[in-house]
Amino acid sequence: xxxxxxxxxxxxxxxxxxxxxxxxxxxxxxxxxxxxxxxxxxxxxxxxxxxxxxxxxxxxxxxxxxxxxxxxxxxxxxxxxxxxxxxxxxxxxxxxxxxxxxxxxxxxxxxxxxxxxxxxxxxxxxxxxxxxxxxxxxxxxxxxxxxxxxxxxxxxxxxxxxxxxxxxxxxxxxxxxxxxxxxxxxxxxxxxxxxxxxxxxxxxxxxxxxxxxxxxxxxxxxxxxxxxxxxxxxxxxxxxxxxxxxxxxxxxxxxxxxxxxxxxxxxxx
Amino acid sequence: xxxxxxxxxxxxxxxxxxxxxxxxxxxxxxxxxxxxxxxxxxxxxxxxxxxxxxxxxxxxxxxxxxxxxxxxxxxxxxxxxxxxxxxxxxxxxxxxxxxxxxxxxxxxxxxxxxxxxxxxxxxxxxxxxxxxxxxxxxxxxxxxxxxxxxxxxxxxxxxxxxxxxxxxxxxxxxxxxxxxxxxxxxxxxxxxxxxxxxxxxxxxxxxxxxxxxxxxxxxxxxxxxxxxxxxxxxxxxxxxxxxxxxxxxxxxxxxxxxxxxxxxxxxxxxxxxxxxxxxxxxxxxxxx
Amino acid sequence: xxxxxxxxxxxxxxxxxxxxxxxxxxxxxxxxxxxxxxxxxxxxxxxxxxxxxxxxxxxxxxxxxxxxxxxxxxxxxxxxxxxxxxxxxxxxxxxxxxxxxxxxxxxxxxxxxxxxxxxxxxxxxxxxxxxxxxxxxxxxxxxxxxxxxxxxxxxxxxxxxxxxxxxxxxxxxxxxxxxxxxxxxxxxxxxxxxxxxxxxxxxxxxxxxxxxxxxxxxxxxxxxxxxxxxxxxxxxxxxxxxxxxxxxxxxxxxxxxxxxxxxxxxxxxxxxxxxxxxxxxxxxxxxxxxxxxxxxxxxxxxxxxxxxxxxxxxxxxx
Numbered sequence: 001x002x003x004x005x006x007x008x009x010x011x012x013x014x015x016x017x018x019x020x021x022x023x024x025x026x027x028x029x030x031x032x033x034x035x036x037x038x039x040x041x042x043x044x045x046x047x048x049x050x051x052x053x054x055x056x057x058x059x060x061x062x063x064x065x066x067x068x069x070x071x072x073x074x075x076x077x078x079x080x081x082x083x084x085x086x087x088x089x090x091x092x093x094x095x096x097x098x099x100x101x102x103x104x105x106x107x108x109x110x111x112x113x114x115x116x117x118x119x120x121x122x123x124x125x126x127x128x129x130x131x132x133x134x135x136x137x138x139x140x141x142x143x144x145x146x147x148x149x150x151x152x153x154x155x156x157x158x159x160x161x162x163x164x165x166x167x168x169x170x171x172x173x174x175x176x177x178x179x180x181x182x183x184x185x186x187x188x189x190x191x192x193x194x195x196x197x198x199x200x201x202x203x204x205x206x207x208x209x210x211x212x213x214x215x216x217x218x219x220x221x222x223x224x225x226x227x228x229x230x231x232x233x234x235x236x237x238x239x240x241x242x243x244x245x246x247x248x249x250x251x252x253x254x255x256x257x258x259x260x261x262x263x264x265x266x267x268x269x
Numbered sequence: 270x271x272x273x274x275x276x277x278x279x280x281x282x283x284x285x286x287x288x289x290x291x292x293x294x295x296x297x298x299x300x301x302x303x304x305x306x307x308x309x310x311x312x313x314x315x316x317x318x319x320x321x322x323x324x325x326x327x328x329x330x331x332x333x334x335x336x337x338x339x340x341x342x343x344x345x346x347x348x349x350x351x352x353x354x355x356x357x358x359x360x361x362x363x364x365x366x367x368x369x370x371x372x373x374x375x376x377x378x379x380x381x382x383x384x385x386x387x388x389x390x391x392x393x394x395x396x397x398x399x400x401x402x403x404x405x406x407x408x409x410x411x412x413x414x415x416x417x418x419x420x421x422x423x424x425x426x427x428x429x430x431x432x433x434x435x436x437x438x439x440x441x442x443x444x445x446x447x448x449x450x451x452x453x454x455x456x457x458x459x460x461x462x463x464x465x466x467x468x469x470x471x472x473x474x475x476x477x478x479x480x481x482x483x484x485x486x487x488x489x490x491x492x493x494x495x496x497x498x499x500x501x502x503x504x505x506x507x508x509x510x511x512x513x514x515x516x517x518x519x520x521x522x523x524x525x526x527x528x529x530x531x532x533x534x535x536x537x538x539x540x541x542x543x544x545x546x547x548x549x550x551x552x553x554x555x556x557x
Numbered sequence: 558x559x560x561x562x563x564x565x566x567x568x569x570x571x572x573x574x575x576x577x578x579x580x581x582x583x584x585x586x587x588x589x590x591x592x593x594x595x596x597x598x599x600x601x602x603x604x605x606x607x608x609x610x611x612x613x614x615x616x617x618x619x620x621x622x623x624x625x626x627x628x629x630x631x632x633x634x635x636x637x638x639x640x641x642x643x644x645x646x647x648x649x650x651x652x653x654x655x656x657x658x659x660x661x662x663x664x665x666x667x668x669x670x671x672x673x674x675x676x677x678x679x680x681x682x683x684x685x686x687x688x689x690x691x692x693x694x695x696x697x698x699x700x701x702x703x704x705x706x707x708x709x710x711x712x713x714x715x716x717x718x719x720x721x722x723x724x725x726x727x728x729x730x731x732x733x734x735x736x737x738x739x740x741x742x743x744x745x746x747x748x749x750x751x752x753x754x755x756x757x758x759x760x761x762x763x764x765x766x767x768x769x770x771x772x773x774x775x776x777x778x779x780x781x782x783x784x785x786x787x788x789x790x791x792x793x794x795x796x797x798x799x800x801x802x803x804x805x806x807x808x809x810x811x812x813x814x815x816x817x818x819x820x821x822x823x824x825x826x827x828x829x830x831x832x833x834x835x836x837x838x839x840x841x842x843x844x845x846x847x848x849x850x851x852x853x854x855x856x857x858x859x860x861x862x863x864x865x866x867x868x869x870x871x872x873x874x875x
Binding site: 318320359360361362363364365366367368370372373374375376377378379383386387388390391395398399440443447453 | 739741742744745746747748749750751752754755758759760763764766767
């Protein structure tokens with residue numbers, strides 16, 4: 001760089017061609033959108049037309065029935081949902097801690113254990129909550145039990161993943177120190193590893209509880225207990241004002257729970 | 270001509286950043302504003318293009334399109350009363366005033382050329398700018414601006430891939446692409462090392478001399494100020510405490526302006542290592 | 558986060574003023590672990606309360622046996638004849654996820670600008686955020702349930718459920734990015750006399766576009782998972798077949814369906830993840846292939862200066 005010779009000429013570069021990546025993305029976008037429209041029969045006209053037509057769902061929303069909460073069966077279902085979410089979080093969360101530990105280099109005794117646990121975690125995570133519910137309904141019949149089991153597995157998936165991410169970033173100093181004292185494996189994890197992740201782990205449990213509460217609303221759609229069974233009941237009876245009433249009330253409750261949970265989580269971390 | 274008359278700026282928090290300032294800057298002058306941080310340097314330059322509105326007094330900015338990169342000669346001299354200027358008129362004024370920033374203020378994720386073309390936004394119809402379809406003349410002008418600061422070879426490189434000094438040259442090119450009558454530079458070298466700083470100051474000086482663009486530069490370093498300024502204006506607590514030719518500003522004047530004895534931080538130092546007669550002071554141990 | 562939590566808090570400081578006390582008294586008492594006890598009791602009470610729900614525990618004993626049987630039936634002899642139908646249904650799920658994401662993006666990005674406190678008045682941002690919060694709280698499958706009477710059974714309802722449901726999360730992520738953007742270029746655009754629209758196009762969009770595109774891709778991945786189960790309530794895609802096979806215990810097909818869903822999800826994740834990394838890294842990667850922390854195409858003399866002078870000049874590298 002020599003400012004003293006401003007007349008020095010540098011050749012202007014040619015404009016580079018559009019980046020291949022950019023072009024590829026453009027093509028991908030157009031092709032995917034076109035193929036998707038064709039194969040799903042999606043049409044904007046159809047959407048607009050549908051929205052303009054009178055239908056049970058929207059008129060149900062306009063005549064929303066919040067008094068549905070006074071029905072004993074609905075109230076019971078609400079309580080059931082809360083119970084499912086609580087138990088799912090506690091049991092699933094408790095199982096998640098050792099699973100998360102065993103999936104990391106620090107926590108697993110051998111590589112084989114680590115890979116087995118990781119494979120298990122990946123499979124559990126790949127199956128959505130409602131599929132777990134379907135499977136458990138098929139195994140143990142309809143009711144609260146399959147929903148509970150589904151939430152346990154869902155909680156394992158969520159909490160294990162989040163916790164093991166934190167475990168990857170812990171300070172290895174205390175672990176080395178514990179090794180140096182000749183501590184046993186479990187004792188080492190208990191004193192040098194768990195204390196480091198405890199605040200984050202507790203926060204994940206609360207977060208997981210929020211997710212469980214929300215998930216438990218849909219499990220009932222496939223017969224796995226909770227408030228979803230009431231949504232399904234009113235829906236199949238075509239009683240949309242009640243359906244909307246439950247949905248609005250339920251999300252009012254989840255909103256409150258979420259605020260409380262966020263408050264606690266802030267204090268934890 | 271830029272004329273502050275009894276101009277004041279008081280910020281919402283009650284800070285008096287400019288107090289009853291009377292200052293006239295003629296077309297084509299190279300003025301360096303010095304003062305401690307918080308003395309009101311930034312406020313002064315930002316008042317000129319209306320980025321900071323005056324809360325009292327008046328400010329008149331006359332622009333006279335002169336020689337420029339694009340050979341622009343059209344346009345009558347226009348006079349702007351900056352106080353209360355809004356909308357189209359304010360943007361017209363800003364288009365005549367190029368600005369260079371301490372943090373370069375480039376869009377790092379786009380090319381150098383696109384950054385320089387931002388200097389043409391006011392001259393190009395909005396729909397063309399939205400599509401990125403700049404007329405060939407404007408692209409040519411941006412290229413010339415880049416050539417002026419010797420960085421045209423990076424035209425299609427993303428700004429994030431440039432060093433600090435290179436980014437500031439792009440910042441100068443962006444201002445130059447506006448074909449401005451006035452250039453404002455707010456601490457243009459505060460983030461740069463001494464050799465790069467001198468280079469940036471020299472570009473500004475050359476542009477000032479060649480195109481007669483009025484140039485106002487905020488600086489903290491007294492050696493840079495005395496070396497490049499035609500005129501030095503000293504501010505303290507938003508008030509004018511010195512106004513004189515660069516040659517008249519010596520160590521005592523700076524002590525007066527800064528209201529304290531000088532420290533090593535007040536001197537940029539030379540571009541080449543080794544003794545240089547122009548190094549004004551090398552103060553001893555003095556706490557910051 | 559550190560292991561210091563295990564150490565009792567230092568209580569000796571309040572007492573050191575009394576210098577005559579013997580050493581023993583200077584030792585801190587073991588702090589009472591009220592918090593730990595409260596948490597333990599609360600958790601146990603909640604657990605007991607939760608388990609008091611109307612649960613047929615006897616069925617739980619059958620579960621492991623059933624599970625083993627089902628897994629065996631699923632994978633011993635899969636019904637390959639169902640594969641073409643499953644693949645086309647999976648494609649429908651992917652297509653639904655794609656269109657849902659496109660629709661959500663079209664609505665979320667403009668709305669996100671309305672939720673960014675650095676661009677609009679506070680009350681506008683607040684209202685827009687409440688819309689996002691509501692949309693974020695409702696699971697797609699519930700949206701699908703209420704959309705089916707409007708758009709009919711099939712993918713149309715599913716697409717709309719995914720589209721509307723994603724506006725909330727996508728919008729939230731977007732306005733967080735927008736609020737984190739660098740003000741410098743915005744000021745620079747103002748200083749050139751640019752109009753509001755021009756400022757948006759040249760100072761805001763280039764800064765945020767890569768992240769926005771990346772988030773839209775991420776949301777597509779999430780939507781595929783949701784889309785795969787929407788069919789359970791009749792909103793199109795592979796979920797319908799899956800639910801049918803499981804409910805009617807056609808295990809030799811259900812297993813195949815599960816495998817298709819899991820593999821398709823993993824595959825799309827992998828492709829989309831690579832695209833996202835490429836979007837964020839930019840056309841020239843980080844611009845730093847040799848990993849010395851400086852752009853590779855730096856002028857050699859500038860490089861020399863930057864590497865010898867750790868303080869100066871490096872400001873623009875971030």
